[in-house]
Amino acid sequence: MHILIGQPKQETDLQQLRRELAAYPDIDIVLYPEGYCRQTNLVTLCQLAKQYTTMIVTGYRDADRLDRALIINEHGEILLDRAKTPEAGPLYQPSTVDDDGQQYGYLLCREIFLGLDGLKNDTVEVIFNPIGVGMFSPEQYAEWSGEAARISRQQSAIVIGTSHADGSYRNCGFSIPTAFAFDATGEAIFLSKDDLRTRILDTVTNTVTVIDSLIENRT
Numbered sequence: 001m002h003i004l005i006g007q008p009k010q011e012t013d014l015q016q017l018r019r020e021l022a023a024y025p026d027i028d029i030v031l032y033p034e035g036y037c038r039q040t041n042l043v044t045l046c047q048l049a050k051q052y053t054t055m056i057v058t059g060y061r062d063a064d065r066l067d068r069a070l071i072i073n074e075h076g077e078i079l080l081d082r083a084k085t086p087e088a089g090p091l092y093q094p095s096t097v098d099d100d101g102q103q104y105g106y107l108l109c110r111e112i113f114l115g116l117d118g119l120k121n122d123t124v125e126v127i128f129n130p131i132g133v134g135m136f137s138p139e140q141y142a143e144w145s146g147e148a149a150r151i152s153r154q155q156s157a158i159v160i161g162t163s164h165a166d167g168s169y170r171n172c173g174f175s176i177p178t179a180f181a182f183d184a185t186g187e188a189i190f191l192s193k194d195d196l197r198t199r200i201l202d203t204v205t206n207t208v209t210v211i212d213s214l215i216e217n218r219t
Contacts, residue, residue: 001203003029007165021052034059034109034130050076069108091118115151129161134175153186165196
């Protein structure tokens with residue numbers, strides 16, 4: 001399986017998503033951040049997923065500007081559409097989906113800190129963590145990625161997260177763009193901090209292709 005992990009700017013017209021789907025039509029899944037699109041984009045997203053036969057995993061803002069989880073399968077069908085869990089309280093369900101026998105987990109942004117409890121009885125192969133505007137400090141980055149590693153070990157699953165390229169965490173004036181992937185043992189496949197390049201993860205070989213503006217480098 002090949003998963004494209006993007007860190008787009010916050011945009012209203014899906015420009016980067018359209019470009020990357022067209023450039024890499026053989027990708028199985030695209031993972032984009034929390035709040036990447038709006039409710040008005042849902043029909044277009046379903047059309048794009050069906051056109052490129054690619055699952056789209058992201059988050060969107062509804063009409064009240066509240067964040068929601070979103071997974072659209074390769075047939076353009078919405079598999080997951082639910083509200084984001086508040087900071088206080090248990091993990092909202094469902095946090096897993098089945099797509100033709102393939103089990104996926106989904107933790108929207110700070111839900112990563114509820115994942116050890118919310119997913120402990122589920123069997124999944126890949127867990128997605130769409131993040132909003134990134135981290136506000138190196139310490140938060142270490143805490144967040146450490147939690148992702150713990151969940152990957154507990155679930156024996158790959159855990160992948162990504163944030164936007166821009167934005168400000170709680171209006172602090174800046175954020176650190178973030179992306180990561182951990183294998184099923186909790187070992188880092190890659191850790192990206194303040195590096196906006198798109199990556200393509202091969203989940204069979206646990207190798208990553210880094211997409212540069214001009215060249216591609218395999219690591």
